[in-house]
Amino acid sequence: MATDEIPDETDHTGTDRVELTRDPESRIARVTLTDPDRRNALSTELASGVVAALDRLEGTDTRCVVVAGEESAFSAGGDVEAMVERADADEPLDDAVRHVIQDTGRCVRRLYESEFPTVAKVTGPAFGAGANLAIAADVLLFHADARIGFGFRNVGLAVDSGTSFLLPRLVGDNVAAELVYTGELLDADRALELGIANHVFDAETFEREAEALIEEIASGPSVALRTSKRLLRADSPSLGQAIRNEASAQAAVFDTQDHAEGVSAFVEKREPEFEGR
Incomplete structure (x- = not known):
């Protein structure tokens, strides 16, 4: 997809519950959850909108993706109202499982696997699957009033949407277990x-x-940062394998304009001006 096909103005990605904007100068993209009346719960429509927004950015020269919730919540997690509706309608169990995999789980996974550096701005509550969406980002910035919890147990459910993978990576197995159990x-x-x-x-x-x-993140050497992200997320079985993976990846980064600029700036004792190329 060509860069000029990406919206530089508001684009609702097929739903009014997710807004995608992108600044053409900084090349910072923003994915905003815009369903504040339901505290940005991850309904099928909202989750699909997040996936669509991230898909729109794939392969572009975007330098950073910021995910945030509109107004006072990041995301209240799973759509409890929809859960009630499914229960009242005696929805088949397979449909409920499909929702977890195709909607909330897919949304969290799509952010985690984004090729770009990602930042979550958590200004309010992030619960359950909404908490997973937050921790799927590379960097989490919290407002002092923000809250986060993985309280699936509070609605009688086991963890889903990636908790068992994402949370232990951040806090360790025993702390993750306590947060989930309590x-x-x-x-x-x-x-x-x-x-x-x-x-x-x-x-x-x-x-x-x-x-x-x-x-600061967006002004960095984009190719190098995206490469570093892939290396940080790789499941290297040993230090030796990690070093070999890094050496192979570094070969491509050596040829970038940003590497040349970084070297020149170092020699000239000035701040580098990276172009993301």
């Missing part, structure tokens, strides 16, 4: 302490501090 709702400081949040910013500075970090 359904503990973490405030921002506790999330920072456990390594879920990268930063916590207070109400007065959140937007300024978050945007400064997002711009």
Whole structure:
């Protein structure tokens, strides 16, 4: 897909519950969950909208993707109203399982597997599958009032949408087990302490501090950062294999304009100006 096909203005990706915007200068893309009346719950429509937005960006020169929830919530998680409707309609169990895999699970996986550096701006509650969507991002920035929890047990369910993979990678097996078994709702400081949040910013500075970090990521050498992301996410069985994977990947990055600019800037003792090429 050509770069100029990506929207530089608001684009609703087939639903009014997800908004995709992209700044042509910074090349920062923003995926915003826009169903605040339901606290941005991951309904079939919203989850599909997130996938569509990320698909629109694939293969472009986007430098960073930011995911956020509109108004006071990041995402309340699974669509409880839809769960009630399915139960009342005596929906077949296969349909419920299909929803987890094709809707919420696919949405979380699509963000996790995005080729670009990704940032979640968590300004309010992120629960259940919504918490998984947040931790599927590479970097999590928390508003001081944000909360996150994996309380599937509170609605009588086992974990889903990637919890069993994503959460232990962040906090370790034993802490993940406790969070799942108790359904503990973490405030921002506790999330920072456990390594879920990268930063916590207070109400007065959140937007300024978050945007400064997002711009710093976006101004980096994009090809190198995307390559580094692939290496960080790779399941290397040993240090030796990791080094070999890195060496192979580095060969392609050596030929980029940004590498040449980085070397020149180092020699000339100035800040590099990376173009993302």
